[in-house]
Amino acid sequence: MSLEAQTAEADAIHNRYRAQFAGRSRVTRDLAALDKLIAEAQALLARIPTDAEALRQTLGEWIALYTAERANIAAILGGGPDTLAAWTAAEWALLSFYRYNRDFAGQNRASRDLGLLQQTIAEQEAWVATARGKAGLEEQVARMQEHLSMYKKELGLIPETRAALEPAERAKLQATLANHQFALFRLHFAEKPRHSRRPALLSRIIGQLQALHTEMIATRDQGVRTDSHLQNITKVAERIRHHADERAAIERARMARTTREVVGAIGDDANQLFGAFRTEFAGQSRQTRDIQRLAELCERMQEVARAMADLQRERPDEMNRKNLTVVLDQLRVWEREFEAVRNLKRAEAAPAPAAPSAN
Numbered sequence: 001m002s003l004e005a006q007t008a009e010a011d012a013i014h015n016r017y018r019a020q021f022a023g024r025s026r027v028t029r030d031l032a033a034l035d036k037l038i039a040e041a042q043a044l045l046a047r048i049p050t051d052a053e054a055l056r057q058t059l060g061e062w063i064a065l066y067t068a069e070r071a072n073i074a075a076i077l078g079g080g081p082d083t084l085a086a087w088t089a090a091e092w093a094l095l096s097f098y099r100y101n102r103d104f105a106g107q108n109r110a111s112r113d114l115g116l117l118q119q120t121i122a123e124q125e126a127w128v129a130t131a132r133g134k135a136g137l138e139e140q141v142a143r144m145q146e147h148l149s150m151y152k153k154e155l156g157l158i159p160e161t162r163a164a165l166e167p168a169e170r171a172k173l174q175a176t177l178a179n180h181q182f183a184l185f186r187l188h189f190a191e192k193p194r195h196s197r198r199p200a201l202l203s204r205i206i207g208q209l210q211a212l213h214t215e216m217i218a219t220r221d222q223g224v225r226t227d228s229h230l231q232n233i234t235k236v237a238e239r240i241r242h243h244a245d246e247r248a249a250i251e252r253a254r255m256a257r258t259t260r261e262v263v264g265a266i267g268d269d270a271n272q273l274f275g276a277f278r279t280e281f282a283g284q285s286r287q288t289r290d291i292q293r294l295a296e297l298c299e300r301m302q303e304v305a306r307a308m309a310d311l312q313r314e315r316p317d318e319m320n321r322k323n324l325t326v327v328l329d330q331l332r333v334w335e336r337e338f339e340a341v342r343n344l345k346r347a348e349a350a351p352a353p354a355a356p357s358a359n
Contacts (some may be wrong), residue, residue, distance in 0.1 A: 003052055006044065010059050013041050017066060023332060026073045027087045028325040034073065038066045075136070086134040089127035093144045095328070096120055096127075098335035099302055100147070102295055102342075104154060110161045110173055113180060115208040117155050124148045167222040171229045174216050178236050181205050181212070185243065187296065188303055194246075194253035196265030198307040202247045209240050259315040266311065267323050270304050273297055277334060286341045287348070294338050301331050 001009075017037055021029060041063045048056050076087050100120060104112055128144050131137050165173060184205055189197055213236045220229060254262060277297055281289055308324040311317070 001047070003049070003055065006048055006052075007055055009044055010041070010055065010062070013037060013044070014062050017062070021066075021069055023336075024329055025088075025091050025325070025332075026069075026076050027084055027091065028328075029073045029077075031070065031073060031077065034066060034070050038063060038070065041066065083134060086131040086137055089130040090137055090140040090144065091328070093124060093127045093131075093140075093147070095302070095305070095331055095335065096123060097147050098332075098339070099298070100151065102298060102335070102338055109154075109158055110165070111176055111180075112154075112158055113177075113208070114155070114158055114211075115204045117151060117158070119204060121148065121151045121155060124151060167219050167224045171216070171219050171224045171226070171232075174212055174219060175228070175232050178209065178212055178216075178232060178239075181208050182239065185239075187300065189246065192269070193265045194250045195257040195262050196269055196307070197250045198303060198310060199247055199250050199254075200310065201303055201306070202243060202250065206240060206243045206247065209236050209243070212236055213240065259311075259317050260319070262311060262315070263317050263320040263323065266304060266307050266320070269307075270301070270323065270327050273301050273304065274330065277330075281337065286344050289341050291338070291341050291345060294334070294341060298331070298334050298338055301327065301334060305331055 017034075020033060020037075041059060045056065045059050045063065048059065050056070076083060103116060124144065124147065128141065128148060131141050131144065134141075162170065162173065185202075188201060213233065216229065216233045216236065220233065257265075281294060281297075305324065305327045308320055308327060312320055312324060
């Protein structure tokens with residue numbers, strides 16, 4: 001075999017490693033697949049001529065990388081249920097941090113979704129409790145606790161920002177916040193099979209609309225009695241009733257379906273999102289991508305992952321477990337891609353540096 005062919009074989013092995021292991025959840029990796037990859041790399045190294053020093057060195061470094069990663073994965077998988085749960089919690093926390101950066105960092109504080117932030121905090125507290133004290137996770141837990149403190153601080157600042165507004169401005173903001181909840185319903189529930197929907201998400205939407213309804217009435221009593229504000233109060237009350245009825249219908253639909261049917265419906269949702277990402281983003285120029293569309297795909301996939309996780313707790317199913325592994329792997333890729341696209345667009349939008357002074 002020529003040196004060129006051996007180089008191509010080494011590249012193919014490393015591409016498989018990157019696709020199956022690099023940046024992926026160690027909790028869900030297949031050691032047998034990694035063992036096969038290491039064996040192929042070692043066999044190739046034995047065939048490479050001793051004078052092909054550059055290729056031998058590169059392949060040797062890759063084998064060392066694969067071997068070290070195997071040890072890390074084996075330590076987690078062999079650590080027992082508590083260790084697996086702790087690492088899983090740390091990986092969920094990382095995905096939640098990506099979501100926080102996408103939905104809160106650098107955004108207008110007054111317009112942020114308090115319900116999502118409250119959910120983020122509750123999830124993070126549970127993940128910290130699961131991971132705390134486990135060997136090998138000290139750095140991750142410290143980071144998780146730091147993020148939790150940031151989330152809680154933001155939870156206090158958002159209401160303060162809103163309270164500082166004049167009643168008329170607050171009424172406009174309340175309309176915006178209500179429209180955001182309406183948009184969430186359209187994104188996650190409208191024209192979708194009821195038995196694949198996540199009741200907890202709809203409960204969160206209803207809770208935010210109920211809180212907004214109370215705040216809108218308070219704003220009305222402070223003197224904002226425009227037709228638009230009064231109509232918004234009525235509209236929010238109608239949506240609360242509608243969504244409560246829809247939540248009950250979703251729960252009935254899920255109870256009427258077998259676990260396999262629910263698993264299949266949520267999996268179909270994930271497959272549709274996979275197809276949209278491949279068509280609209282994979283292999284495309286980041287400069288030309290629609291960042292709002294990418295944010296929408298990330299948000300929908302975050303909820304698909306939670307729907308699968310909720311179902312797994314309620315009705316454990318092997319197919320659902322495997323589907324969740326695939327979804328979480330892809331979600332990490334998508335959220336990192338969102339950050340890359342956003343950073344690129346921010347850099348392009350930044351003003352050019354001033355020309356040096358001639359003096």
